[in-house]
Structures are given as structure tokens and as C-alpha cells.
Amino acid sequence: MSDGPPASRQRGVAVLGSTGSIGTTALRVLERQASRFRVAALTSYSNGTLLGEQAAAFKPAFIGMVGNGSGDAQDGAPDGAQRGWHHGAECLVEAASRSDVDIVINAVVGAAGLDATLAALERGKRVALANKETLVMAGDLVAQACARGGGEIVPVDSEHSAILQCMAGRPGVEVRRVILTASGGPFREWSAERLANATAADALRHPTWQMGRKITVDSATLANKALEVIEAHFLFGLPYDAIEVVVHPQSIVHSFVEFVDGSVLAQLGVPSMELPVLYALTHPDRVADSGVPRFDPVAASPLTFEPVRTEQFPALGLGIAAGRRGGAAPAVFNAANEEAVAMFLAGRITFAQIASAIEHALEAHADAASGNRDELLAADRAAREFVRGAAAC
Ligand code: NAD
Ligand code: MG
Numbered sequence: 001m002s003d004g005p006p007a008s009r010q011r012g013v014a015v016l017g018s019t020g021s022i023g024t025t026a027l028r029v030l031e032r033q034a035s036r037f038r039v040a041a042l043t044s045y046s047n048g049t050l051l052g053e054q055a056a057a058f059k060p061a062f063i064g065m066v067g068n069g070s071g072d073a074q075d076g077a078p079d080g081a082q083r084g085w086h087h088g089a090e091c092l093v094e095a096a097s098r099s100d101v102d103i104v105i106n107a108v109v110g111a112a113g114l115d116a117t118l119a120a121l122e123r124g125k126r127v128a129l130a131n132k133e134t135l136v137m138a139g140d141l142v143a144q145a146c147a148r149g150g151g152e153i154v155p156v157d158s159e160h161s162a163i164l165q166c167m168a169g170r171p172g173v174e175v176r177r178v179i180l181t182a183s184g185g186p187f188r189e190w191s192a193e194r195l196a197n198a199t200a201a202d203a204l205r206h207p208t209w210q211m212g213r214k215i216t217v218d219s220a221t222l223a224n225k226a227l228e229v230i231e232a233h234f235l236f237g238l239p240y241d242a243i244e245v246v247v248h249p250q251s252i253v254h255s256f257v258e259f260v261d262g263s264v265l266a267q268l269g270v271p272s273m274e275l276p277v278l279y280a281l282t283h284p285d286r287v288a289d290s291g292v293p294r295f296d297p298v299a300a301s302p303l304t305f306e307p308v309r310t311e312q313f314p315a316l317g318l319g320i321a322a323g324r325r326g327g328a329a330p331a332v333f334n335a336a337n338e339e340a341v342a343m344f345l346a347g348r349i350t351f352a353q354i355a356s357a358i359e360h361a362l363e364a365h366a367d368a369a370s371g372n373r374d375e376l377l378a379a380d381r382a383a384r385e386f387v388r389g390a391a392a393c
Pocket of ligand 2: 157158159228
């Protein structure tokens with residue numbers, strides 16, 4: 001436990017995607033931890049009104065809005081770009097590369113976060129990574145950027161934060177297996193017939209977590225858990241055979257680690273992203289004034305576990321198979337999923353068509369070249385075009 005460094009040693013933090021679910025959670029955490037951290041940069045895609053309020057409250061040196069503020073609001077709020085703000089997709093890399101930034105919280109949704117993750121790692125910074133799509137599409141490139149620049153990734157995803165905390169610095173050879181918990185999402189108990197008619201409104205009604213729209217749909221299809229299995233593979237260097245998934249509807253146990261001697265550790269807590277965000281900032285230290293509600297085992301009872309109904313949720317198996325296949329397959333899985341989810345949310349395809357779009361995109365593009373960033377981005381684009389084209393037929 002540490003009492004916090006003096007103000008002169010405050011660490012500079014860039015929050016990419018500050019207007020989103022994780023971004024606003026991160027700013028709540030940073031406000032409480034103002035003696036330890038200073039917000040140096042904020043970026044969003046749009047929602048200039050909220051970004052402006054955040055800028056007034058935290059006074060960062062850098063403010064970036066990827067959209068041009070001309071009413072292209074992606075998250076439903078009016079835009080309101082102000083003088084001195086940076087614009088365009090480059091502002092993510094600019095924010096992530098600044099010399100006054102020590103930690104980049106990447107809370108952008110989707111593949112758009114890739115270059116910022118790579119830039120921060122190349123410059124030796126810590127990336128507090130919520131943007132799991134980055135690691136899924138380009139795990140090897142991200143590892144190379146870490147090695148070259150001396151940066152480090154600390155996961156924000158609650159399951160991976162749990163695994164990191166349970167591993168507590170022990171060598172990987174001591175780990176036999178990890179078990180990621182999944183809430184099961186809103187459709188955990190739905191029949192195949194009912195699932196076929198699930199609407200976007202149904203999918204957006206998550207039982208335990210309040211999150212952005214894309215990850216909420218990913219939680220309903222279980223594509224999110226596939227992304228997390230691939231994320232665990234890259235973060236912890238685990239073979240796919242050593243990564244399992246169990247459904248835990250209460251979302252209190254955030255994941256398990258089984259060690260070679262048979263001992264199993266788990267990390268528990270209320271379903272709030274505040275603690276994983278805070279831990280990604282302070283790791284390996286812990287701070288006393290987290291503001292996180294105290295754990296009450298009686299109130300949390302009962303804790304239950306179930307197998308995944310894999311036939312009803314084919315996106316999970318498709319994603320894990322893409323991870324095992326490697327190369328461009330995880331990037332194609334991710335891109336096809338992003339595109340299909342956007343189309344589902346727009347009412348253009350059904351819930352079941354999300355998984356079939358992913359399956360067909362993988363059949364067509366999984367063997368695309370994947371040796372460098374540009375090839376991966378080409379595979380990403382081809383998968384998106386394929387999904388859009390298939391839906392137009
Ligand atoms: P969100 O949709 O609420 O917020 C996304 C943020 O990214 C917004 O600030 C938006 O303006 C910005 N953004 C969107 N598109 C962009 C683009 N093309 N370029 C730059 N910025 C862009 O999403 P969220 O729920 O906060 O999720 C963010 C990331 O965190 C995702 O990768 C998600 O999988 C991951 N994650 C979220 C949670 C959660 O509880 N919400 C938990 C674990 C992991
Ligand atoms: Mg998660």
C-alpha cells in the first residue's frame with residue numbers, strides 16, 4: 001500500500017475514449033486519485049459537449065476529437081468542437097505519444113484504437129488497455145512494440161485484471177489453466193427459437209454490467225468472451241488449451257487461476273469497472289482510498305456456475321477457433337464482428353446473422369497476409385467489406 005506520491009511526481013494520464021462507459025469511469029477514478037495522477041490528454045470520437053465539460057473539469061494540455069464536430073455525433077449527443085482542439089484520427093496517436101503522458105488508458109471501442117496502443121508502447125509507456133480489439137487483431141505486433149519500446153500493457157478488462165492479480169508475479173510455468181467467467185448476457189436462458197427473434201433492445205438489456213453498445217451486444221452473442229480468450233492468450237502467453245470459460249450469472253467472481261499444484265485462486269468484487277481501472281493505473285501497488293464499495297459475501301450469495309451453451313452462441317467457438325488458427329484470423333473475426341454488430345444495431349441483420357456473418361468472413365479471409373500492420377489493416381477492411389456486401393445481397 002502506498003500513500004501516494006507528492007504532486008510533483010503525479011503521473012500523466014491520457015484517456016482515449018473519455019466520453020464512453022470506460023472513459024467516464026476512468027475519469028471518476030482519476031478525480032478521486034488527483035494526488036497521484038494528472039489528466040494530460042482527453043480524446044473522444046464525438047460528443048463535444050461532454051468532452052468540453054470534461055476538459056473544463058480536468059484542464060488537460062491536449063484535447064482531441066476524432067470527428068470534425070459537424071454533427072457526426074456517434075454517441076448520440078450534439079457536437080461542439082472548440083478552438084484549440086485537435087481533430088482527425090491522428091489525434092489518438094498524438095495524445096498517446098506525448099512526453100507528459102506516462103499512462104495511456106485506451107478506452108476506444110474497436111480496431112480504431114490500434115495505432116495509439118502501438119505508439120504508446122513504442123515510447124515505453126504503460127497502456128491500461130480496455131480496448132481489447134487492439135490486442136486481438138494484432139497481438140504479435142503489440143508484443144513487438146512492447147519489446148522494442150519497453151512499454152507495458154496492464155489489462156482493464158475485469159477478467160484479465162483478476163487473472164493478473166491472482167498470478168501475483170508468479171512464473172507462467174506455475175499456471176495450469178485460467179477460467180474466465182462470463183455473465184451469460186441477457187440471453188443466457190433463451191431457447192434457440194426465441195434467440196432467432198432477439199432484437200437490439202433485447203440485446204442491450206445486460207443483466208449485470210452497464211457498458212457501451214458494442215460490447216453489450218458482444219456480451220449477448222458471447223463474441224466478447226471469444227475476444228477475451230484471445231486477449232488472455234496474448235497477455236499471459238497461455239496456450240488456448242489452458243484457457244476455459246464458465247458462466248457465472250452474478251458477475252462477482254471475475255476469473256480463476258488454477259496452479260500446477262491444484263490450488264485455485266479467484267478475484268472477487270462487485271460488478272464495477274472502477275477497481276480494474278484503478279488497478280491498471282497503480283499495479284502492482286494497491287491504494288487504500290479506492291472508493292470501491294466493500295464486499296459483502298452474504299449479500300453476494302448465492303454464487304453459481306454453469307457450462308456455456310456453445311451451440312446457442314456460436315460466436316464463442318468461432319472466435320476461439322480463429323485465435324487458434326492465428327495469422328489474420330483473429331483480425332478477421334474482430335472486424336467481421338464489429339461490422340455485423342453495427343448492422344444488427346441498425347436493424348439491418350438479425351441476431352443469428354451476426355455469427356453467420358463472422359463465420360462466412362472467416363471462410364473467405366482468415367488466410368489473408370498478416371505479417372505487418374498494413375496487411376492486418378487490409379484483412380480488417382476486406383472482412384468488413386465482405387460482411388457489408390453479403391448483407392446487401
Ligand atoms: P463506449 O462506446 O461507451 O465508448 C467508446 C469511446 O470511444 C467513446 O469515447 C467514443 O467517442 C470513442 N470512439 C468510438 N469510436 C472511435 C473512433 N473510431 N476513434 C476514436 N474514438 C472512438 O465503449 P465502452 O463500453 O467504454 O468500451 C470501450 C472499450 O473498453 C471496448 O474495447 C470494450 O470492449 C472495452 N471494455 C469495456 C467494458 C465496459 O464495462 N464498458 C468492460 C471491459 C472492456
Ligand atoms: Mg470483460
